[in-house]
Amino acid sequence: MHYALLVMGAPYSHQAAHSALRFAQAIIRKGHHLDAVFFYHDGVHNASTLMSPPQDELHMRNTWVELHDAHGTRLEVCIAAALRRGLLDAQEAKRHAKTAHSLEAPFELTGLGQLLELQRQCDRLITFAP
Amino acid sequence: MTADLLVILRHGPYGSSWLREGLDISLVAAAFGQKVSLMFLGEGVLALMPGQVKGAPGQKATAPIIDMLTMYDIDRLLVCRDDLQRMGLQAEELCVAVEVISGENISAELTHHSNVLNF
Incomplete structure (x- = not known):
């Protein structure tokens, strides 16, 4: 079955993103396909390149990236929700005259239309929200 | 079962x-040509206060978005009767x-829509 996840919880604040990650790993183990994870609302913080948790804690961004590297899962971030929360890739940082950026590949800034497209294409879209 | 989108709103405006x-996503979905219904539950009914x-x-x-x-x-706005009463509101003053709709209608709507987003 083709799955997509909608993550709306910030890492380290709520369980939502952590549960989403475990769910992602479980469905892949069961032989399903996880097409994409879409980050919206406070979930966009999962994409922060600058995230620096203590070394003995799970690094959420890197774990999402491992999922992408191993299984080709796309990591899509709502651009409107991201920009107002300070999550900008190099291109957006330049456009807004910022001295730094905080979002990098394999995370991609994309529009809400992409979330609707995922909902249409996949057999299941599962929401994880606080 | 229809491919129309049901967006559930459970939070007040502030x-x-x-x-x-x-x-926001309701407007995007409508702009993309999807038929969108909104369901206001719990504190979500306060979104419709004048x-x-x-x-x-x-x-x-x-x-202004409302x-x-x-x-x-987007002209199908569903409001739960019990939640209206709980907030001391009447449909006419929104x-x-x-x-x-009643509580039973909620589950019928959920069954009817293949696409549901919950906020």
């Missing part, structure tokens, strides 16, 4: 951005025309 971001002004410092009001819904052909 105190968080849940309502605003739920309305006479709203700007929110907490820096927060844009959501009431006023715009008909322009996007800022837009709504369809008042």
